[in-house]
Amino acid sequence: MKNIGxxxxxxxxxxxxxxxxxxxxxxxxxxxxxxxxSQAGQAGPDIGxxxxxxxxxxxxxxxxxxxxxxxxxxxxYTRVVHPQLRAAGWEGYWIDAASSLRMExxxxxxxxxxxxxxxxxxxxxxxxxxxxxxxxxxxxLMGVHGLxxxxxxxxxxxxxxxxxxxxxxxxxxxxxxxxxxxxxxxxPGQSALELEQVVSGxxxxxxxxxxxxxxxxAGSLIPWIDRCMDNGQTREEWKGExxxxxxxxxxxxxxxxxxxxxxxxxxCHSQALTIKLNADVPLADIEAAITGANxxxxxxxxxxxxxxAQLTPISVSGQLHISVGRLRKMTIGPExxxxxxxxxxxxWGAAEPLRRMLLILAGR
Numbered sequence: 001m002k003n004i005g006x007x008x009x010x011x012x013x014x015x016x017x018x019x020x021x022x023x024x025x026x027x028x029x030x031x032x033x034x035x036x037x038s039q040a041g042q043a044g045p046d047i048g049x050x051x052x053x054x055x056x057x058x059x060x061x062x063x064x065x066x067x068x069x070x071x072x073x074x075x076x077y078t079r080v081v082h083p084q085l086r087a088a089g090w091e092g093y094w095i096d097a098a099s100s101l102r103m104e105x106x107x108x109x110x111x112x113x114x115x116x117x118x119x120x121x122x123x124x125x126x127x128x129x130x131x132x133x134x135x136x137x138x139x140x141l142m143g144v145h146g147l148x149x150x151x152x153x154x155x156x157x158x159x160x161x162x163x164x165x166x167x168x169x170x171x172x173x174x175x176x177x178x179x180x181x182x183x184x185x186x187x188p189g190q191s192a193l194e195l196e197q198v199v200s201g202x203x204x205x206x207x208x209x210x211x212x213x214x215x216x217x218a219g220s221l222i223p224w225i226d227r228c229m230d231n232g233q234t235r236e237e238w239k240g241e242x243x244x245x246x247x248x249x250x251x252x253x254x255x256x257x258x259x260x261x262x263x264x265x266x267x268c269h270s271q272a273l274t275i276k277l278n279a280d281v282p283l284a285d286i287e288a289a290i291t292g293a294n295x296x297x298x299x300x301x302x303x304x305x306x307x308x309a310q311l312t313p314i315s316v317s318g319q320l321h322i323s324v325g326r327l328r329k330m331t332i333g334p335e336x337x338x339x340x341x342x343x344x345x346x347x348w349g350a351a352e353p354l355r356r357m358l359l360i361l362a363g364r
Contacts, residue, residue, distance in 0.1 A: 001067040001093070001362050007035045007057045008073030009045065012169050013097050017072060017351035022047060026359060033066065037073065060084050068093035068361060070354055075100040082129075095357050097132045097350055102243060109133045109247045110357045113294040114141045118249050119360065130357050133247060134239040135349030136160045136260070136269050141247065142322045142348050143297055143341035144273065146289030148248060152281055154335075157274040158240055158258040162225060163265035163313060166345055170212050172266060177209040178218035179264075213262070222262040236260040268313035269349060270342040272326075280334040283327070290324055296348070300325030316342050320352065 008014045021027055027047050034044035035057035043051040055062050057077070063069060063085055071077065075098040082094060082101065094101075101107045107129035108122045109115075119130070132138075140158060147153050164175040185198045202208055203216040215222060226236040241256040263270075291299050298321040300310045309315060311325040322343040330336035343349065 002029070003031045003033065003065065003067045004358065005033045005035055005055075005063060005066040005069040007037070007069065007071040007077065008097075009034060011072055011074075012165065013346060013350040014072035016346045017070070017355055018045065020347075020351055020355050024355075026355065030362065033062075035063075037077065057081070060088055064088050064090045064092075066092055068095060068358065070095045070358055072097040072351075072354070074098050091128065093361050094129045095131075095354050095361075096129070097354055099131075099134065099239075101129050102131045102133070103246065104129065107131050109243055110353045111138050111141060111247055112353065112356050112360065113296065114145050115247050115249070118247070119357070123361070130361075132350060132353045134236070134243050135166060135345035136162065136236075136271060137239055137243045137247070138349045138353065139269055139322060139341060139343040139345060140240070140271060140273065141244065142294060142343065143324045144275070144290060144293075144339070146291070146293035146297075147275065147277075147286070148250075148254075149293055150281075150289050151252075152277045152279065152286075152289075153254055154276040154278045155255040156240075156258075156276070158256060159272045159274075160225075160236075160258065160260045161263045161265070161270040161272075162236075162260060163263065163267050163269055163345065164217065165267045166225075166269060167212070167262065174209050174212040175217050175264060175266065178203075178216060181208060182218055217262060217264050219264070221264070223259060225260040225262055233257070234260060265313040267317050267344065267346065268342055269345040270313060270340065272340050273338065274330070275337040275339070277335045277337055283329060286337065287327065290327075296321050298323045299327070302326055302328055311340060311342055313342055316344055318347075319344060320347055322348060 009018050034054055036054040037057045040054050040056040042054050044054045078096055078098045078100040102109055108127050110119060110130045111133055112119055164172045181202055182199050185202050186195060224234060226234045229235055229238050237260050244256055245253055287299060290297060300306050300323050307325055311323050316323055324339055324341050326340040330338050
């Protein structure tokens with residue numbers, strides 16, 4: 001496998017993917033072809049051999065000549081192009097960051113440090129569509145996969161704190177605009193109460209920028225992500241249980257539910273987990289299982305100084321490690337565990353599984 005198409009490489013996830021591939025010299029030995037949905041014919045990226053003209057991302061004939069396609073373009077693109085390619089008889093590999101094909105019967109959700117055996121079995125069985133998982137699902141599994149490995153998990157309640165970048169670049173910009181408006185509200189001599197009243201007035205005002213979020217995020221939070229399901233969950237909350245089951249493909253369906261909240265972090269997603277174990281496992285064994293599951297998990301001591309230094313979005317931004325901290329048994333019983341995880345959702349939550357899946361298919 002050598003001829004690889006890249007679509008959506010200029011977007012947020014695509015840019016992170018490109019940076020990682022160049023940093024790791026992944027393009028060596030490949031023949032990449034870069035596509036655009038709107039700027040075909042213009043110069044593409046220079047990955048060391050000079051920029052080549054961008055191809056039309058909707059040209060099925062050109063796409064069908066590729067061994068694999070890696071797309072970060074989004075679900076709308078996938079829904080248009082993927083069925084046309086398959087209908088044209090294309091049998092190449094489709095590697096996608098969008099959610100459109102995640103739950104399709106003939107696709108696999110990829111997170112190789114967690115489900116490499118599932119991926120290898122899928123390749124042997126002729127699976128061609130490999131889809132990145134939901135970002136918070138990926139980060140949760142990377143952080144506490146050791147508990148799943150030992151079959152200790154009875155159920156999980158996950159309360160997520162998801163950054164603005166998870167909603168897209170325009171949302172990140174709007175968050176900064178909101179912060180700017182609030183920052184300019186502060187004047188010398190104001191008391192804390194006066195400042196709060198002025199800020200609250202700005203946040204409720206018609207001129208406060210909220211076209212993307214629909215409300216204030218700076219100085220506030222939004223306990224709603226994605227669309228509503230029939231059972232009252234949002235779809236983001238629904239993904240926690242259903243995508244985890246498809247990733248692990250275990251015999252036992254583990255209930256996972258909670259609430260997903262948008263917070264004013266720029267990058268990186270956090271989540272507080274309540275985990276019901278099926279036995280009173282010693283905390284030392286739990287710590288060993290978590291740290292031994294993969295090389296990227298970082299266990300943070302349950303201490304204030306370590307927590308402030310290592311268990312915040314800014315401490316992991318741009319980093320590949322997943323931090324797990326505040327780990328302790330709960331007062332409601334010895335089989336109840338709580339912990340807090342944080343990781344860069346643009347890396348392990350998005351770009352990195354795509355990059356690693358491409359390398360697996362390339363035989364590296």
